[in-house]
Amino acid sequence: MMHDLPDSANLPAKKSRNTMGISVWGSVNLQDDLALVGRYDYFDPTTDSYFKGDSRNDIIGGLEWKPDKNVTIMPNIHVETYESLPNGHAFDTSVTGRLTFYCVFM
Secondary structure, X not given: OOOOOOOHHHOOOOOOOOXXXXXXXXXXXXXXXXXXXXXXXXXXXXXXXXXXXXXXXXXXXXXXEEEEOOEEEEEEEEEEEEXXXXXXXXXXXXXXXXXXXXXXXX
């Protein structure tokens, strides 16, 4: 529940919700069986000026190792940050280490 929003009686009528998001990714081959990979996502579910503190950033970075043409092993880090609320309350950054294993059986 958001406590820092103005009284709903003072808000203008909304016909639709405006959102905004971007996503970019890329990879760089370091050698034939090894690549550096990354992805960045930004999402703001409500861009209306009355709603603050709801946007987030996702960042994923890792290595893609192919010990075989049908096997990929990807150690990676996922970092998620959150916009602070208007009252100054800040949320801790979420950092998760992951290991992705991908295998093609055909």
